[in-house]
Amino acid sequence: MPETRDSLVSLNNAGVCVSDKWLVRGISLEVCRGEIVTLIGPNGSGKSTTAKMALGVINPSEGSAQCRRDIRVSYVPQKLVVDWTMPLTVKRFMVLSHTANENDIQRALSSTGTEHLKHTQVRNLSGGEFQRVLLARAVVNTPELLVLDEPVQGVDFNGEIALYRLIEEIRSELNCGIILISHDLHVVMSSTNKVICLNGHVCCSGSPEAVASAPEFRTLFGDRAANELAFYKHNHDHEHLPDRTIQELNNVRPASPHNLGDDASKNEELKRHA
Numbered sequence: 001m002p003e004t005r006d007s008l009v010s011l012n013n014a015g016v017c018v019s020d021k022w023l024v025r026g027i028s029l030e031v032c033r034g035e036i037v038t039l040i041g042p043n044g045s046g047k048s049t050t051a052k053m054a055l056g057v058i059n060p061s062e063g064s065a066q067c068r069r070d071i072r073v074s075y076v077p078q079k080l081v082v083d084w085t086m087p088l089t090v091k092r093f094m095v096l097s098h099t100a101n102e103n104d105i106q107r108a109l110s111s112t113g114t115e116h117l118k119h120t121q122v123r124n125l126s127g128g129e130f131q132r133v134l135l136a137r138a139v140v141n142t143p144e145l146l147v148l149d150e151p152v153q154g155v156d157f158n159g160e161i162a163l164y165r166l167i168e169e170i171r172s173e174l175n176c177g178i179i180l181i182s183h184d185l186h187v188v189m190s191s192t193n194k195v196i197c198l199n200g201h202v203c204c205s206g207s208p209e210a211v212a213s214a215p216e217f218r219t220l221f222g223d224r225a226a227n228e229l230a231f232y233k234h235n236h237d238h239e240h241l242p243d244r245t246i247q248e249l250n251n252v253r254p255a256s257p258h259n260l261g262d263d264a265s266k267n268e269e270l271k272r273h274a
Contacts, residue, residue: 006033008071008145008177009054014063016049023049026201027063029194031177033144036167038180040211041198042220047181048078050198051147054179074143076134078150078181084123090133091118100140108140109133111173112166127154131163139170146170149181 008031015025024046031037031054039047052058055075056067082088094105109115112132117125125133131151138146148167152160171178180192195211197203197220204214211217 005030007031007066007068008033009067009179010065011050011054011060012064012066014053014060014065016046016053016058017061022200024053024198024200025062027053027198028202029054029196029205031145031179033177034171034175035193036171036178036180038182038192038195039198040182040195041203043183045183045198046200047183047198048149050196051149051179051181055145055147068144071145072141072143073145073147074138074141075147076138076149076151078153080134082122088122089119090114090122090125093122093133094137094140098141104140108136111139111170112136128156128159128163131155131159132166135163135166135170139174142174143176144174145177145179146174147179147181150183151180152182 010030011027014027016023017025027046027050029037029050039050041047049058053060053065054067055073056065059065090109091105094100094108100108105118106115109118112135114129114132114136117129117133122130122133131154135148135151138148151167152163155163167178167180170176192208194205195208196205197211197214197217199220203216203220204211206214
């Protein structure tokens, strides 16, 4: 028997036209439970518009959009305006716009490694801590679909890797679908099921490897950008720990000057073209 896909949202040749100008056109995609679909492209390429069509926030001017009825959706915005002068703990921040009981809050904070920050003032969080708290707030209602708009902005390179892994863990734990939006090409992680490259239309789509080697992708972003994507996709089987050791799959090895230099140079190369 063919495998049944548990579709959450889909677009079929959809587009949005505003004041006789097409923001995006000819977009087809599907996000199923347990999948990560990544939308990449330069600023203004229609990534957020595409996500809003899929969620039913914007009606397509042509084509069709389908979203499962009564689906639980959580959204981590690209920008969040917070009055940093207001006394606001992480616990209070978790329930600003929706209700959650103590057990749900504890579970969400634990799942993102931020349980110890529950009584910390939000204004005192680092960039990485704040992004993790945003993720905790998004998963407190156990969403079926999670939309992450530029989820690693303001986070250093090692923090980005940790957040990517956390996103993978959330996907596995909740078995939810994830739409990941980014203009940073190296955000396309190894667990992404599908990459859709946008520039007002679908330039190319498929696995990270297929997109990285597509002529349309290289025309839009250049060979160096394709190599960046391939770098993150490669074999990132280690994690940089605070004590500057490197955690591999089953052991820890010290970070030699040679290894630190390699990673530092790759870090700088990626940041220059992010």
